[in-house]
Amino acid sequence: MMFLTGRTLIARVRLVFFCIIFSFLFFIPTFASELQAYRDKAKELQLAKDPFWKDLLHFKGNSSQIIDDRFFLSKNGRVNPEEELCATLEAYFTNKHNIKRKYGDKDIICIFPARYTWLDKKLNLPGYKIDNDTCPRLTEWTRINEIEDISLVFVSGYLGNPASSFGHALLNFKLRDNEDLMGLFDTSITYGAQVPPNENVLFYIFKGLLGGYHAGFTDKFFYAHDQVYSSREFRDMWEYTLELDDFNRKMLIYHIAELLSHEYRYYFLSSNCAQRVAVVLDMFIEEDLYNFNYPIYIPEELFHRLRDIDRERREKGEKNLIKKIKFIPSAQRYLFYEIARLNDNERKVYENIMKNQDVDFSIYLKELSSESSINVLNVLLAYQYYRIMASNDDPSQEALKRYKDKVLLERLRLPAKKDVPLDIPEISSPDKTSSPSSINIGFIVEDDGDAFGTLGATVFRKESVGLNVLEYSELVALDLNLGFLNGSDNVFLNSFDFIKIRDFKTLCIKEANENPFSWSFEAGVNRYDINDDNVYDYSMEGGVGLVNKVKGYGICYGFLNVSSHSIDQQYRMGPSAGFVIGQDRLKLQIDYSLDFGLEYYGYDEITKAKVQYQINKNNAIQLHFENNNGKRSGITYFIYW
């Protein structure tokens, strides 16, 4: 072995040093001139003004809607797309950038893969390559070669949380051959606000409405969402699998990868979960899926728009946009039909066990065959999970868990048995129901002979008599109705409903003696007397009640209500009863209630009736009648949009 002398070593070091300096001197001008050439080319092609470049930066008007600097390579990138384009090219050629990441790929091409894929398409970037060698973490996350489709999931409204009342939208990257597993390991993207723990409800509402929260995209595997929406909140879901070509599918995935962990400002009504998903998806669908002119955006609108585009494409003989729609029933719906499947003997035993939970249930099971015992225990166990989820960590949970574990053990002692798929009737997907917003025109006659025209607009209208996914429940928000007096140009406020909710519990698991109560709440303004424009009743009303679903006909219900009013008497209480009958196209609703004053004796008798005929999903006629300190009847034409 040969050892180096001191002088030789110094000479070698000098040589290496010289080589390094030479390399720098040689390559820097090369990089600089190459970079300049690409900048010139980008300028020539006016890429900075290209709408897609601005979309990639999430520009709305003159600035980006992304509010954190980590998304921009240039100091002025948030307001200057041209500077950001120059900085993006510079970072590519020098691989020097200001984006700090603790974990994951560090190369700039891996941090902004959609930007560089698009720039490569336009400029043919030298050495552009995104694969497992250049971006191992990104490649692993995107699973580009395993992702077969993109889907959008509509999660039905959850009346238990105001922010979720209007539904939710998820974006899924669907793995190939994952259908049998319900896509549990599909990558699922959601957009939401960062709300501090234990946030005050009032702050929550005001900050949510006025942009007080930051928000962003997050990724999870779909099973995490399935656990929350289906198993805990009992919300049905519809998954729309979309037809996107390979390039757009890849670009969408890359773009989401570069958006993760970046922050926007959250506005509940306009810049919400569905709006952000729509903005991103719009970039990769030729037609306009979304434009920024929507002052209020409701998740369902996205799915109606998808259907419209799909229909337009079919009419033109082009490739569909919607590949398929899959209904994913909630755990509650699943349980409901699992119980319904029990035969008479099994049901009897199941009911006995539920009624006598203090008694050892194995006594009842002795009456059954092993096969039937398995069926009963499966349902019993499914119900225990349902109750534990529904109990929301209240103190009774410990007892529930103990009971559940007894059932679990009993079931484990019996042999395994393959599940027979349940036949659960599908609920119409949201795109097949009326659009959420509406305008209306109508005519009302009052018992004193006065008649007037009406004109109204509603931001969110899902009435019990309408065509919607809420079945018979009702959710109406921001419903303004103006009156026009006949023979004069007097315009007045006829009514304004800030919010009107009726949560009819039609899927109540009766066999299990669970809490069957439905509830209602409404707040708004109603004109009290047409002859005196100043008399308006500002009211708030809440109620609890019971509902019974009559299969194939509709529902009937009874409520006990309390209310406060701005006119005499201010505080009232009383019962109400009613029914809704009919199916999708034609429904009739009648309500009868008594309002007893709580300040002195007196009561009002109120009758309301309405029948709605659905001409098609977005046009309907409604006849309505009301007897409340005078009779009013009328006809209204609704256009949903």
Added chain:
Amino acid sequence: MKKGLGMFLFVWLVVVTVIVSLSASNVFAESETKDLQGIYEECGLGGLLFPRWPVGASVSNFTWDFGTTASTSGLTTPDACKGGEEKLAMYIYQSYDSIEKDLSKGDGKYLDMLASLSGKTTEEKDVFIKAIRDKFQDVVEKDDYTSLTRLEKTKKVFDIIVGELS
């Protein structure tokens, strides 16, 4: 001179390769021996161990774990947290109730996914599920099962699977 420089570079390359290999195998060894607690702590998922909100609480529209568990599927999580075991541990923890329910029946999509994550083929699945179901029964037979925390229960199932795979 040329031969000397070549030898120097060769030795340097060998040394660097050995160091990198040792570091890599250290990382691998650490990952192999990491227990469930370690996975949750190391992977920055403290929110799962000490949840500020009930596990599985609503994340719809509004969310609250943004940042702490920003990327459960691993775009920017630490290197040590992207392996199969970590993915399996997360899955069991977050879907525990569904897995438990499927285990009781011996069938279900959550159980199928568990077999798939454990690297079992369709042909091997039934035998694998039967084996873990039997061992799970032993766990539930013990009096203290109800008093176990979600994490402790997860650990039991995780250990059964790791034992079955080894």
